[in-house]
Amino acid sequence: MGKEECKTMLDALNKVTACYRHLVIALGSTSDSQNLREELKKTRKKAQELAVANRTKLTTLLKDKTISKDDRAEYERLWVLFSSSMELLEVDMKRSLEIGQDFPLKVPTRHLIQTGMTGSTNAVAARAMSVQNMKYEADSNIDTADLRDLQTEITQVSQMMEEMEMKVQVAPWAVVAKQEAGAELKSNMSVGNSSVGVISISCSLFLFRVFSCSFECKKKKHCNL
């Protein structure tokens, strides 16, 4: 069904966005390197593929006038998820361009900030690409060549987002979240502390007493943008 596909694709985009952010944070610091730049490039490409795929899927679903109200509400919720991901991605791309230009690698003396991070980020990148190990194939001038590509990609993403805002008629503020406060504590984080997690859930729900968010999606107003 369309919904399930959408959700899986959105999860993938979400994962890649998170990994991309993690990689961008390492730019300009002592863990910056040729490899990092290549990882950034590959993660970015993957993010863009996923973005385009998600967008086409969601727009086709939203354009369909014959879907039920609940379905439509669900797709709008997914749309908000998608556009928020894209916003994060866009900002990170712009920042990576800026920092990448400020801290070039192909100079005789590199001036990288001594942040204390020295390890490699290949595990993060591999997670983004969902591959076992990263294969590094780029030339030595990746930082300058890639930056030019990055500029064009940023313009593409910006244009895409402008189009999305103008053409897709979804009121993002009208979406009601399915997750309640403290929901991040619920699902199993890692194998080790699931039992600790169970105990802490009841505590946290007790702590966050104010909120009783409903789980059903309510009726939304449709505004014409």
Add this chain to the structure above:
Amino acid sequence: MTIRNALRDHGQRYRPRMACLKKVEKVLLEMQDPCTGVKSQPQRLVITIIPHAITGEDIIAWLADRFQIDAQEARSFGSMLVALGYIYPLQDHKRLVIKPDASLYRFQTPYFWPTQQWPVEDTDYAIYLAKRNIRKKGILELHEQEQYNHLHKWMNHKWDFVVMQAKEQYRAAKERKKPDRVVFDCQERAYWVVHRPPPGTVSAMDYGLDRRTDPNTDEVTGESPHDLLVKYSATYSGHDPFLSKCLPSSPWLTDDTTYWTMNMSNVEIPTKMRVERWTFSFKELLSDPRGRDDFRLFLKKEFSGENLAFWEGCEDLKWGTAVTMREKAEQIYKTFLARGAPRWINIDGKTMEITVKGLKHPHRYVLDAAQTHIYMLMKKDSYGRYLKSPVFKETLKKAICPEEHKFKNRRPSLSPIIIRQQEQEQRAKMAANAPVDITQVMSKLSKQGKEMGPRHSK
């Protein structure tokens, strides 16, 4: 290439007073130099060793040496670096100061540096709080908890995204080795201590309100708003009745209204100061009714009065009542724009096309394009000629410069102090010649007080 972070913020708000950031970044890069920079040492946590820790005293010594300043100033400078978020303390992370001892600090990664064009987003903060929630297993600090609840409420439509991202970012961070993970956590925490400080702390990031225009440059002329403001102040300071003498005198000071009568809109002979103001800019000339009259006279002599008439018609349309709009627009079209119109104005083909098209459904601003065109035409062409014309020169010659008020015939009213003294003297006199009946005395006094009353207000 600089990418402006418009981020579809169509309000285009700018943050002021962040020009120091670029300078700080340069200093920070100098500090990194392995030979001439600040000496770093490894930090020993329980089992992990993390490099690149620097001591407070080393930072202060380096700053004092680099800028040739004394230790006290170096310490303030260092504290500023910490308060802005370029260096963060490893112990006592909530106090953003430099301690001149062996306390450890570390440099912040460029992504977390404060920047002019990337404002700190609440979405990011929400994700950070959610991650912290996971890490601390539901126990957040009081202010963090409050912020969390607040964000959950107003950012509710994005909350699913926040939770999803928080989980993914948490998992991604786990992919790194232990020392890097520790550093990353410290970095992120330090970033949010700077940008979302607990309530009651003073933040270096407090910059007041966002500005409507970029405080660094003026987009049109390339001058900064500071220069423009200086220019404006220099030009107008002589004309400001509060800052300079106002001829003949300020009516508020001398009770003499000559200044107002001399500067009325329909006065025959204007004052010299007024005429001087017309030379400052075309806008100044047009906004003064007497100036506009003079300009109209000049244009009549040049047989190009239709431009000004059209401009005035457009203003009338813009500011007039909605009821009259349609007929006003029609009138203007018939008089100025139609083919063979009696006062046809010369505007370019494209503008004419747009205007005529718009006039099919007239609204208040339908003539804006044409009006701007004519305005610029008058400004660039007629205005210059006007200032050199005999009409203007005549007006300038005839303009009067009134004499300064000599404060001669001024009749000030009685000072209230003197009135009070007189009252007291009278009461004393009454008491001295008092009749036996006290009520009579009181009524006499109160009557006198009432009589005095109206005289006070003159």
